[in-house]
Amino acid sequence: MLVTLEGLDGSGKTTVWAALQERYPDAVFTREPTDDSWYGEAVYRSIEDDDADSLAELFLYTADHAAHLTRVIDPALERGDLVISDRYSDSRFAYQGATLANSERDYGLEDPLEYVVDVHEPFSITPDLTIYLDLDPETAAERAGATNKFEHADYLADVQANYERLIERERDRFVRVDATQDPDAVLERVETVLEQELEERNGE
Ligand SMILES: Nc1ncnc2c1ncn2[C@@H]1O[C@H](COP(=O)(O)OP(=O)(O)OP(=O)(O)O)[C@@H](O)[C@H]1O
Numbered sequence: 697m698l699v700t701l702e703g704l705d706g707s708g709k710t711t712v713w714a715a716l717q718e719r720y721p722d723a724v725f726t727r728e729p730t731d732d733s734w735y736g737e738a739v740y741r742s743i744e745d746d747d748a749d750s751l752a753e754l755f756l757y758t759a760d761h762a763a764h765l766t767r768v769i770d771p772a773l774e775r776g777d778l779v780i781s782d783r784y785s786d787s788r789f790a791y792q793g794a795t796l797a798n799s800e801r802d803y804g805l806e807d808p809l810e811y812v813v814d815v816h817e818p819f820s821i822t823p824d825l826t827i828y829l830d831l832d833p834e835t836a837a838e839r840a841g842a843t844n845k846f847e848h849a850d851y852l853a854d855v856q857a858n859y860e861r862l863i864e865r866e867r868d869r870f871v872r873v874d875a876t877q878d879p880d881a882v883l884e885r886v887e888t889v890l891e892q893e894l895e896e897r898n899g900e
């Protein structure tokens with residue numbers, strides 16, 4: 697089963713992801729951008745470049761995703777492992793959807809979010825469950841510390857709007873968790889959601 701954690705920068709995904717490792721010692725814990733491949737390194741270079749071309753950046757993230765699927769996700773799912781990823785394709789749909797929409801250059805994309813979804817369609821795997829840590833853009837930017845070009849409230853507001861579009865059309869896959877709660881309460885809620893999903897699947 698593939699479970700993904702999504703949300704704005706600073707919403708607490710990595711905090712939850714790290715805590716879940718104690719609860720699920722046999723699961724495969726992974727993340728995007730990857731932090732153990734040259735594809736991921738290329739993505740981090742782009743994140744640091746305020747003038748990066750938005751379309752090129754989309755394809756760097758997508759290349760990292762493709763290699764991540766081949767190297768980590770596919771084999772783990774084939775073994776029947778539980779996979780928990782800190783960010784996954786919805787991050788691309790929401791973030792690059794917003795970046796492309798706001799780009800100075802006109803790429804001729806009618807609906808950037810749909811374009812990014814379509815790029816993934818032939819080769820990617822849709823998660824079984826996506827936990828969305830819901831936080832307002834201002835608090836998210838504050839918690840994240842505004843250390844990169846994405847961590848600003850006005851940009852994160854556009855990203856949030858894109859996440860809402862994604863949630864609206866896949867209500868069964870997404871579970872929203874209130875990320876304004878204290879970290880223990882957030883973790884407890886995430887664990888409950890995950891347990892319920894695992895029980896349902898085991899009972900099938
Ligand atoms: N529920 C919470 N309440 C208050 N602060 C939190 C909460 N969860 C995490 N934090 C703090 O917010 C900051 C960002 O948390 P974290 O790195 O887990 O977020 P993230 O969603 O993974 O961010 P990013 O996407 O930018 O990597 C950290 O300082 C963390 O300690």
Ligand SMILES: Cc1cn([C@H]2C[C@H](O)[C@@H](COP(=O)(O)O)O2)c(=O)[nH]c1=O
Nearest residue numbers: 705728729757783784787788791792846
């Ligand atoms: C996977 C992915 C990530 N991003 C952005 C979101 C963050 O600002 C950075 C780095 O991610 P981290 O969780 O803070 O380490 O990259 C993105 O724009 N598109 C993506 O697909």
